[in-house]
Amino acid sequence: MVKVLCVLYDDPVGGYPSLYARPDLPVLEAYPDGQRLPTPRAVDFTPGTLLGSVSGELGLRGFLESGGHSLVVTSDKDGAESVFDRELPDTDVVISQPFWPAYLTAERIAKAPKLKLAITAGIGSDHVDLDAAIAHGITVAEVTYCNSVSVAEHVVMMILSLVRNYLPSHQWVRSGGWNIADCVERSYDLEGMAVGTVAAGRIGLGVLRRLAPFGVKLHYTDRHRLPTDVERDLGLTFHPTTRDLVPVCDVVTINAPLHPETEGLFDDALIATMKRGAYLINTARAKICDRDAVVRALESGQLAGYAGDVWFPQPPAADHPWRTMPHHGMTPHISGSSLSAQARYAAGTREILECWLENRPIRDEYLIVQGGALAGVGAHSYTAGNATTGAPG
Ligand code: NDP
Numbered sequence: 001m002v003k004v005l006c007v008l009y010d011d012p013v014g015g016y017p018s019l020y021a022r023p024d025l026p027v028l029e030a031y032p033d034g035q036r037l038p039t040p041r042a043v044d045f046t047p048g049t050l051l052g053s054v055s056g057e058l059g060l061r062g063f064l065e066s067g068g069h070s071l072v073v074t075s076d077k078d079g080a081e082s083v084f085d086r087e088l089p090d091t092d093v094v095i096s097q098p099f100w101p102a103y104l105t106a107e108r109i110a111k112a113p114k115l116k117l118a119i120t121a122g123i124g125s126d127h128v129d130l131d132a133a134i135a136h137g138i139t140v141a142e143v144t145y146c147n148s149v150s151v152a153e154h155v156v157m158m159i160l161s162l163v164r165n166y167l168p169s170h171q172w173v174r175s176g177g178w179n180i181a182d183c184v185e186r187s188y189d190l191e192g193m194a195v196g197t198v199a200a201g202r203i204g205l206g207v208l209r210r211l212a213p214f215g216v217k218l219h220y221t222d223r224h225r226l227p228t229d230v231e232r233d234l235g236l237t238f239h240p241t242t243r244d245l246v247p248v249c250d251v252v253t254i255n256a257p258l259h260p261e262t263e264g265l266f267d268d269a270l271i272a273t274m275k276r277g278a279y280l281i282n283t284a285r286a287k288i289c290d291r292d293a294v295v296r297a298l299e300s301g302q303l304a305g306y307a308g309d310v311w312f313p314q315p316p317a318a319d320h321p322w323r324t325m326p327h328h329g330m331t332p333h334i335s336g337s338s339l340s341a342q343a344r345y346a347a348g349t350r351e352i353l354e355c356w357l358e359n360r361p362i363r364d365e366y367l368i369v370q371g372g373a374l375a376g377v378g379a380h381s382y383t384a385g386n387a388t389t390g391a392p393g
Pocket of ligand 1: 122123124125145147148151198199200201202203204221222223224225255256257258261262283284285309310333334335336337380381382
């Protein structure tokens with residue numbers, strides 16, 4: 001028997017929905033690059049329902065309990081007295097979502113001698129101390145591609161809403177006003193602007209593809225260059241480093257994983273090299289940006305806007321300065337947890353569990369760490385290290 005400890009975000013304050021806005025989800029055939037969608041043997045949930053909060057249980061309870069395994073689901077994840085800490089010592093498998101991360105620090109891993117598998121129900125395993133996972137022989141896997149398109153759509157939305165000054169304009173209407181000049185004094189067309197992405201992986205390339213019809217100049221940097229035909233078709237300009245990219249861009253979107261190479265990348269010095277009045281969108285991970293440098297840049301006008309959905313830690317404190325800084329379009333960490341994405345990462349989590357329980361190989365594209373080393377997609381996109389601690393981002 002295996003014990004699975006699953007950390008999910010809280011149910012809606014208004015109660016678990018009985019009726020949804022839409023009756024179903026579109027059926028997708030494959031991911032944009034041809035990768036197969038999750039392929040569990042079956043699922044016990046209705047796609048399009050809330051699976052990522054506690055009552056949704058990622059649709060796993062029936063499957064696990066019918067196999068004789070136990071499932072503990074909680075949202076109580078922080079502090080030594082948390083349910084997570086109390087349940088961890090005899091746990092075999094931890095499941096956590098980046099939106100509500102159970103930080104698997106070295107200290108927690110040391111207190112979990114039975115822990116063999118850490119699944120990220122989503123993408124981005126920086127809440128796991130990868131060094132400690134490697135040292136303890138823990139397999140780390142995530143559901144690659146499950147929400148990359150969800151995030152790419154969100155990035156495009158955030159770019160447009162900052163550049164067009166959408167959120168303050170909406171607020172004027174809600175408060176009974178019709179203040180056109182107030183709304184448009186910070187409103188521009190995106191057309192003609194230079195937009196650059198830091199990383200052109202699944203999300204970054206998805207953003208580039210979605211923005212190509214907007215008549216913008218597209219730029220990117222990545223550790224590996226895209227194929228020449230993709231660069232040509234989208235009219236992309238490649239820059240060898242982030243430092244080369246940012247001075248030429250009006251809009252910069254960050255789509256790289258958080259790992260030692262990217263932590264703290266956007267500090268005062270880098271932001272000072274951006275165009276005055278540039279927009280910065282970060283749906284990757286908060287700690288890629290220096291928290292206070294972002295606030296200073298918005299206050300001075302060096303940045304015209306900042307938007308994203310990633311914070312550190314999560315949830316952030318009530319007085320986190322990104323809640324109140326000027327010209328921001330922040331949301332809680334939601335871009336990768338649409339109902340559409342939840343159906344995919346719940347299915348992908350079950351696929352990983354089925355493989356692990358039946359001693360079948362987990363897909364290479366899901367693996368981050370295995371057998372005491374970075375593995376699969378992790379060996380390609382991550383560097384070993386620990387990004388679970390450090391300064392608030
Ligand atoms: P991918 O693995 O497809 O892409 C990541 C890209 O980042 C790869 O092309 C990788 O390069 C590149 N990269 C890694 N390090 C650097 C670096 N130092 N400089 C430039 N590029 C770098 O992942 P996704 O696009 O699907 O996701 C990216 C990140 O977005 C995730 O790691 C996660 O942190 C975040 N995310 C956020 C979500 C949200 O809800 N807000 C949901 C999903 C993801 P290469 O592979 O060529 O080495």
